[in-house]
Amino acid sequence: MAIVQIPSSTLFGSKSSVDRSSTIFRSPSRFSLNSKTFRVRRISCDYSCFEIKDVSYRPPGTEIDLLNGISFSLQEKSFGLIFGRSGSGKTTLLQLIAGLSKPTSGSIYIQRYTDDGHPNQSPEFLHPRRVGIVFQFPERYFVADNVLDEIIFGWPRQRGGLQLRELLASRLQKAMTSVGLTGISLDKDPQSLSGGYKRRLALAIQLVQMPDLLILDEPLAGLDWNARADVVKLLKDLKKKLTLLVVSHDLKELASLVDQSWRMEMDGVLKSECLPV
Numbered sequence: 001m002a003i004v005q006i007p008s009s010t011l012f013g014s015k016s017s018v019d020r021s022s023t024i025f026r027s028p029s030r031f032s033l034n035s036k037t038f039r040v041r042r043i044s045c046d047y048s049c050f051e052i053k054d055v056s057y058r059p060p061g062t063e064i065d066l067l068n069g070i071s072f073s074l075q076e077k078s079f080g081l082i083f084g085r086s087g088s089g090k091t092t093l094l095q096l097i098a099g100l101s102k103p104t105s106g107s108i109y110i111q112r113y114t115d116d117g118h119p120n121q122s123p124e125f126l127h128p129r130r131v132g133i134v135f136q137f138p139e140r141y142f143v144a145d146n147v148l149d150e151i152i153f154g155w156p157r158q159r160g161g162l163q164l165r166e167l168l169a170s171r172l173q174k175a176m177t178s179v180g181l182t183g184i185s186l187d188k189d190p191q192s193l194s195g196g197y198k199r200r201l202a203l204a205i206q207l208v209q210m211p212d213l214l215i216l217d218e219p220l221a222g223l224d225w226n227a228r229a230d231v232v233k234l235l236k237d238l239k240k241k242l243t244l245l246v247v248s249h250d251l252k253e254l255a256s257l258v259d260q261s262w263r264m265e266m267d268g269v270l271k272s273e274c275l276p277v
């Protein structure tokens with residue numbers, strides 16, 4: 001009798017936060033196919049979710065509630081998209097998740113689940129160092145006059161040991177490779193790069209920090225069609241390695257990457273909604 005290995009999540013249904021507590025059907029221990037009997041061996045597939053719970057935000061010194069009771073969950077190595085009208089609070093939410101400002105109430109954390117959808121440890125605070133954020137038009141914030149200095153701008157200034165320098169160099173190499181920047185000279189002026197390559201550089205700067213969650217605000221804005229297609233392809237590759245949370249108005253171009261989507265309403269309320277494309 002042959003043994004087949006099946007992830008428990010296949011036997012117990014979807015891992016999504018929406019139905020993670022429901023059991024779709026019981027795990028069979030064996031089954032037959034073409035008159036052969038197979039024994040099922042379960043493989044453990046624990047997973048993590050980035051979770052936002054009841055988050056509200058009122059900027060200090062104001063009486064305006066920009067965000068109201070926002071809750072959602074994004075599974076690791078998936079692509080979440082937030083869309084909605086200008087001024088509804090999308091960027092404000094991204095900044096809270098990246099730790100750039102603090103919610104007035106609510107919490108932002110990582111929760112680990114067993115493969116059958118039960119939390120398997122206490123929630124873990126989402127530390128800002130685990131989150132990378134690429135702002136809208138990131139090239140406007142470039143400060144260095146060559147690609148290498150731009151990437152290592154935030155690195156520790158004190159002379160590290162050989163081990164630290166080797167580690168940073170290998171991270172640099174990996175980040176450059178994963179965004180397809182290896183053909184570009186490190187001496188080049190970042191402002192002389194094409195629109196698409198500037199975006200690649202902005203992504204590399206974040207990837208060097210090895211974030212678990214990468215947040216992107218309008219990654220396609222201001223690019224020509226060629227560069228837009230390039231960035232979409234790059235995001236598709238990045239999705240295999242990390243979790244992506246994107247705010248965008250370019251729904252059609254990103255639709256094929258999206259696992260979960262939400263609409264931000266003008267009253268700062270976020271609703272789970274399929275893309276209207």
Ligand SMILES: Nc1ncnc2c1ncn2[C@@H]1O[C@H](COP(=O)(O)OP(=O)(O)OP(=O)(O)O)[C@@H](O)[C@H]1O
Nearest residue numbers: 059062064066084085086087088089090091092093
């Ligand atoms: N610190 C603040 N104090 C008062 N109002 C603020 C503050 N920060 C943002 N706002 C207002 O909150 C609203 C939401 O801004 P935000 O940039 O988050 O919207 P958005 O949905 O990302 O818009 P867009 O799609 O145009 O980028 C805007 O009206 C903005 O002017």
